[in-house]
Amino acid sequence: MPHLSPTEPGEKPPARHTQADKWAINPRAARQFHARERSLQVPRKHVEELTEPDGTVIEVQLGQFVDNTRRRADKLNQDRRAELDALGIRWYCFGTGNEQHRRCPQDNLDSRARGLPGGLRRP
Known part of the structure; x- marks a missing residue:
């Protein structure tokens, strides 16, 4: 002790x-x-x-x-x-409907990457 x-x-x-x-x-x-x-x-x-x-x-x-x-x-x-x-x-972009906090530039995302953390692209 x-x-x-x-x-x-x-x-x-x-x-x-x-x-x-x-x-x-x-x-x-x-x-x-x-x-x-x-x-x-x-x-x-x-x-x-x-x-x-x-x-x-x-x-x-x-x-x-x-x-x-x-x-x-x-x-x-x-x-x-x-x-x-x-x-x-870079803020996470989740498609939650709360557009106020979507700060990721959508132009840089391809359609397969939408909703992934940080706008990551899939291989």
Whole structure:
């Protein structure tokens, strides 16, 4: 059994990150990836390493963030969506009837690819 001791009077546990803090880290990682790769075609399991000003390295699960954000685009507020639009994110195009969130250029899709995530073409 691990030995637990009470905290010292001046010792505090690390502060939890708020949703806004977590959000700020992910687009920063996306900007870094985009600057290096010139796209946001991030593999689902990709982990991006960010270096903080104090020298600490943060590992961001960027692939998971981008994939989940694309799937939940309709739940993003306008500011967050605009921030990702500025990076050139390709939103998923599902034929759900909710045309408000269809942002993929339909001209680039052949008829067989409509409805596939990110406007992917079939081989």
